[in-house]
Amino acid sequence: MNVGIVAQRGNRRAARLASDLRSRLREADASVSLDEATAEALDAEGSPVSRFAECDLVVSIGGDGTFLFAARGAQDTPILGVNLGEVGFLNAVSPEDAIGAVLAEVEAFRAGDFEVREVPRIAARGDGWWGEPAANEIVVQGPRRGRGGGARVEVRVDGSLYSESDADGVLVATPTGSTAYNLSEYGPLVHPQIEGLVVNEMCADDGMPPIVVPPDSEVTVAVTGAERAVVVSDGRISRELAPPAEVRIATSGPPMRLAGPQSDFFQALEKLD
Structure with a gap:
């Protein structure tokens, strides 16, 4: 071994x-x-x-x-x-x-x-490219966070329009990633036994609340109104795009496989304070 x-x-x-x-x-x-x-x-x-x-x-x-x-x-x-x-x-x-x-x-x-226990990864893709799979989250954003750095984003879930707004960006998280960047952006906690993807607009001017969608959903983020867009996988910049651009995010293999004992989710939450 x-x-x-x-x-x-x-x-x-x-x-x-x-x-x-x-x-x-x-x-x-x-x-x-x-x-x-x-x-x-x-x-x-x-x-x-x-x-x-x-x-x-x-x-x-x-x-x-x-x-x-x-x-x-x-x-x-x-x-x-x-x-x-x-x-x-x-x-x-x-x-x-x-x-x-x-x-x-x-x-x-x-x-x-x-x-072992399997937990999903997600990946972004666009015209002619595939991004690196992420265990926590994929972020699609303008050139930088904050005033003057966002973009116009249109968010669709399986082709249905969910939101359209000026925002810093859009975050799509796995249940594992719900406790990470998503939480700092006021997204919901998702228990690890719940299957789904969190869709969370970041600092949107007139957006929709965060939503949990089925795990086999495809989330499409169309970006306009910015000189540059960035796709970030688990905190690492994986691709820069020139808007108008469309990014599709969905579950991607291989899943992450966890060995050994399982952490107590609620006990770990206590350490967030």
Whole structure:
């Protein structure tokens, strides 16, 4: 079994835990791959995180940002998150329980009892291009946030007009992403057992309230009235467009696969205060 480890960059505690975990996995006759930043911290050889799709399990040590970084490389390889952050919706395992939890997953894999939970990713596309899949959200916005930086947006769900307004942009989030950027834009929380996509206009002059639509919906955002538009996938700019432009957003494979224990959603919410 090959286990990939991604530790939060610049976090000594994460690096120490990665080192201890690597030793224990080797004792259990599992091979270990380290991403390049983690390997540098441990004075070892590393691999690009894009190679972690070849692993059987990926362990992320840090916050949700580290988890999403690992997930981009892991693709559909199961990921177990160790929480060194403040909230930890994606990271259910405490540092104290990390080694035991990972070794338990190794044993389950070898015994054929390896269980994972799948959560959706979404992706944007336009004429002749496909964007990078996102676990949290896709944002379509004008050249910048704030006064003078927005655009005219038209939002359709499966072809039906939902809203048309001047706005900073439009955010489409998965249930996983409802607790992230969407929440800061006054969008609704979505329990992880609820399937759907959140459609949320950002700072709209005369828009509609955020709405949760079926998970198989296609959300179309038409952008006009701006020199430039930007498509952002999980906080990373994936494409710049010249309006008028149309962006279509829908569920996209592969889903993100989560291993290990599941975090208590309501307990994690308490940490948002």
